[in-house]
Amino acid sequence: MADVLGSLGYTQDLPDDLSELDDFQLLSNALRNERNTQDILEYKHDLVERVQRRLQEQADRVDTWKEAGKNQYDEVDMSLPILCSTLNVNRFRFLLKAYWRARLQKIERFATLILDKQELQRNCSPQELAHCLQYFVAVGKCMKEVVLARLPEEFQTLVQESQLTETRDMIPAPRLDRCVFIKLLKDAGHVAVDAEGTQLVDMKAGDVYIIQYALVQRLVQQDIAVLI
């Protein structure tokens, strides 16, 4: 394996704490994973619910402080807690929205594939599935009216190139063989780095590689590594 840029076994002096990640880091890891690959990843139900719940608690707390500030006559200056909490809330709202937006973009792009495959549907949340169906129906209808109805009979399908081909070959699928930057959060043991599975590399926590996504898909799904 070409060790062009890399080191072997060089320990980091300034470790980012790789084991104890707080919610912000977990959510930003999830966002980076979604952005860096076309694969439909598992929806982080627990994380998102926990963050939403705490967001609500924090927002309520800020509201009570603001009310207290208006009603009381004595000077209890809550401006600093209000400021800090509002900053915090805004940052998390941005992260959540970016996460959802990244997922929705991918789901819209591969809507036909998702509606076809069960295991991809398992990776989406119920709201995302509903959106996927509605999107497919709406865009499909638009395509049919604008373009397909004016084509000859055999070419009027959305998912096949023509009625003459047997398989549905016009369904876009995510490209899993594109290269990604990956960072290991935990030791991952030996991982094959080429398609035949001949060359193995011992991956340690804290390593950064650029590698085809398909070879490390399992690591990302199990949260052993994050795409940066």
Place this chain on the structure above:
Amino acid sequence: MAPTASLFEYVASKLDEPPLTPEELEFMAEHEKVTIVPNFTLNLPNSMLTCIEGTYGPFRPNIPVEVPMYLALALNRRNKCRIQPPAWMAREKLKAVLDEERTIPQYFQPVPQYYVETAKMLFAEARAIFGTNAEVNEIMDLVEELKKVRNSKILDGLRKVSGPITVKLNNLSASESNKIRLLFENSLNMWHQLAKNNKEWQEIQMTGTMDTPATL
């Protein structure tokens, strides 16, 4: 053989752009912890601030406390605290890392993941924390030197890449990997594609049948 492009692809696919913009990297960098010395007492029980990801505190005058960067900068803007320079930005430490970086051309030295963004934010908003003007300029120059040396190392390494390989790039910071991301990933993708085409061509040669070019 790649499936024919569907109408959905035309509608939904985006152009090639970096997955993470530099602004978003700065947003992530704002979560890094720095030590500050507040000059106020927080009006909350135990002077602890509860945030969604955890609690920070206690905020009492002249007692150092660790907070995320965005909080430190917001308080600094309102003159409520003094930010302490991070340990890795001490002049001696920077000089040592720079020397190591220059002498060992194959490896990258360990640096904080977001050192570029952190340095930029601190120099923009909190120059005074490093000392006099001369000292601030010295540290700014050292960080610039570090960026340049690492950059040239990256470019040297990129020139050596000549095929669809996996590369190990420890200690690369977030902004540096973003800079080379499009070039590096797309070149590797193209190499993989060419290697795959090569293999298919060879297999067809070996079996002896030549399919018409239209199906290749």
